[in-house]
Amino acid sequence: MKLVLATSNKGKVREIKSLYSDYEVLPYSELIDEFEIIEDADTFKENALIKARAVFKALNDEDVIVIADDSGISVDALGGEPGIYSARYAGADATDKDNLYKLIDAIKAKGLKSSHAHYTAAIAIVTKKGEYSVHGWMYGDALSEARGEGGFGYDPMFIPLGYEKTLGELDDETKKRLSHRSKALSLAKVILQTL
Numbered sequence: 001m002k003l004v005l006a007t008s009n010k011g012k013v014r015e016i017k018s019l020y021s022d023y024e025v026l027p028y029s030e031l032i033d034e035f036e037i038i039e040d041a042d043t044f045k046e047n048a049l050i051k052a053r054a055v056f057k058a059l060n061d062e063d064v065i066v067i068a069d070d071s072g073i074s075v076d077a078l079g080g081e082p083g084i085y086s087a088r089y090a091g092a093d094a095t096d097k098d099n100l101y102k103l104i105d106a107i108k109a110k111g112l113k114s115s116h117a118h119y120t121a122a123i124a125i126v127t128k129k130g131e132y133s134v135h136g137w138m139y140g141d142a143l144s145e146a147r148g149e150g151g152f153g154y155d156p157m158f159i160p161l162g163y164e165k166t167l168g169e170l171d172d173e174t175k176k177r178l179s180h181r182s183k184a185l186s187l188a189k190v191i192l193q194t195l
Helices: 010-019 044-059 085-086 096-110 172-178 181-193
Strands: 002-005 025-026 065-075 114-127 130-143 158-160
Touching: 002 010, 010 025, 010 065, 010 172, 010 181, 044 065, 044 114, 044 130, 065 085, 065 096, 065 181, 085 096, 096 130, 114 158, 114 181, 130 181, 172 181
Parallel strands: 002 025, 002 065
Antiparallel strands: 065 114, 114 130, 130 158
């Protein structure tokens, strides 16, 4: 079964491919030219559905299954920021590092060394048979410093509940087991098996 990912984010593509090794998984950019998708909804679920619908329509192939992820980190001390704006927290053309250091600075500005936080991942599946969505969460603390070189995005500043190392310091197998995206993708796999 061919699964087309509504992303070209290398970190997400790598993570999804490793969890779905029994499927043919490819980013949509290998099939058609990349195009801008306006994510203007208020929730991770709706933004994931917007991406999946747009790619499904652009591919114009009823036999594909499109999977989209919308995910981010929400920091309690910042009223849930950056939330759905995680990928563009430091601006539209910001890099992962720009976003990371803006969030670190925002926590420091509150006079804190850390804050409770959580990651959310919403996975949307769009097929000719219908639309589906699932969620996964990972809880822990966001730090006012970056530690470790592993992972991507906000990984160097997030310590999962029950651990002392950041996601940037933990090994890939441990991260995969804890990941909000892994949890959501496991639930999505159940849906895929019924299609």
